[in-house]
Amino acid sequence: MNGLAIMENVRRYRTIASLYRQTAAFRPLHSGSLLAQAKEWEHRAVTELETYFEAFYCTASGAPQSAPQAAFH
Numbered sequence: 001m002n003g004l005a006i007m008e009n010v011r012r013y014r015t016i017a018s019l020y021r022q023t024a025a026f027r028p029l030h031s032g033s034l035l036a037q038a039k040e041w042e043h044r045a046v047t048e049l050e051t052y053f054e055a056f057y058c059t060a061s062g063a064p065q066s067a068p069q070a071a072f073h
Contacts, residue, residue, distance in 0.1 A: 006052045010045045017041035 020038035024031040 001052075003052065006048055009048050013041045013045035013048065017045070 017038040020034045020041065024034035024038070027034065
């Protein structure tokens with residue numbers, strides 16, 4: 001996956017997380033589960049970035065590289 005696709009995924013994941021946080025602000029009875037969902041989407045964004053940069057640094061340093069994978073947990 002190329003860098004632009006990774007960044008687009010990260011943007012989407014963070015947008016979804018933001019929507020969950022906004023919804024939690026207006027639905028206090030459900031805020032716990034909504035904030036948990038927001039945290040999960042933020043985690044996906046961070047994992048996606050980590051995977052991309054680990055692959056980039058392995059390539060840049062000449063170390064063996066495994067294929068970058070999108071993170072879906």
